[in-house]
Amino acid sequence: xxxxxxxxxxxxxxxxxxxxxxxxxxxxxxxxxxxxxxxxxxxxxxxxxxxxxxxxxxxxxxxxxxxxxxxxxxxxxxxxxxxxxxxxxxxxxxxxxxxxxxxxxxxxxxxxxxxxxxxxxxxxxxxxxxxxxxxxxxxxxxxxxxxxxxxxxxxxxxxxxxxxxxxxxxxxxxxxxxxxxxxxxxxxxxxxxxxxxxx
Numbered sequence: 001x002x003x004x005x006x007x008x009x010x011x012x013x014x015x016x017x018x019x020x021x022x023x024x025x026x027x028x029x030x031x032x033x034x035x036x037x038x039x040x041x042x043x044x045x046x047x048x049x050x051x052x053x054x055x056x057x058x059x060x061x062x063x064x065x066x067x068x069x070x071x072x073x074x075x076x077x078x079x080x081x082x083x084x085x086x087x088x089x090x091x092x093x094x095x096x097x098x099x100x101x102x103x104x105x106x107x108x109x110x111x112x113x114x115x116x117x118x119x120x121x122x123x124x125x126x127x128x129x130x131x132x133x134x135x136x137x138x139x140x141x142x143x144x145x146x147x148x149x150x151x152x153x154x155x156x157x158x159x160x161x162x163x164x165x166x167x168x169x170x171x172x173x174x175x176x177x178x179x180x181x182x183x184x185x186x187x188x189x190x191x192x193x194x195x196x197x198x199x
Contacts, residue, residue: 075199077191080134086157088150090139093198097139097147098186099159100196103170107157108132111171118175121182125171128185136188136198137172143179159183 013021076093078100083089086107089100103111108125116122129135139147139159146163153160157170166177173182188198 075197077195077197079195081194085133086151090150091198093186098198099135099137099139099150099172101135101137101150101157101170103133103135103157105133107170110156111169114169114171114173120174121180123171123173123182128171128173128182130188130190134196135171136186136196137183138186140184141166141179142174142181142183143177148183 074094076091076098078089078091080100080102083100083102085102086104087102089102091098091100111125114125116124125132128137139150141148141161141163143161143164143166146161148159148161148166148168150159151157153167155167155169155175158175159168159172160166161168161177161179164178166179167175168179168183169175171182172185174180186198188196190196
């Protein structure tokens with residue numbers, strides 16, 4: 001007789017899966033149950049990971065989103081009653097110059113008479129304005145981003161870019177020079193006859 005035979009053998013049956021307690025039952029018969037458990041654990045891990053990723057992503061979105069000061073500048077209200085007929089007022093919106101041109105009737109008729117076949121970037125005058133007497137355009141040349149000079153160039157009442165010689169008419173349409181497209185029209189609306197909101 002040996003001393004070690006007096007020690008009872010440990011029984012781990014209560015810790016084993018029920019599907020593996022029968023030693024005569026092949027493992028292939030209960031593999032589906034084991035795979036289901038593994039899949040459930042993996043799915044729970046994926047859900048937790050996606051939730052953590054979403055929280056992390058939202059942190060960066062809020063960090064990179066514009067501040068309240070910048071959002072406040074997203075819209076600009078402008079009074080029109082102090083802009084004389086034939087003159088251009090320049091305001092700053094989102095760090096860019098905006099030309100507000102109070103067009104006289106002669107200029108309106110001149111621009112309406114232009115044939116689309118003469119234009120590099122065809123747009124009618126009515127397509128570019130909301131009220132005939134007011135033209136609102138970004139004061140940026142579409143060639144290389146210079147600021148054109150109002151009431152200058154070969155077109156009466158138009159805009160001239162001195163950097164490379166682009167000429168725009170009194171509707172902001174390219175008429176001569178290297179600029180590929182018309183001057184951009186910013187989003188704007190008239191509150192009443194003498195006030196607009198840009199943006």
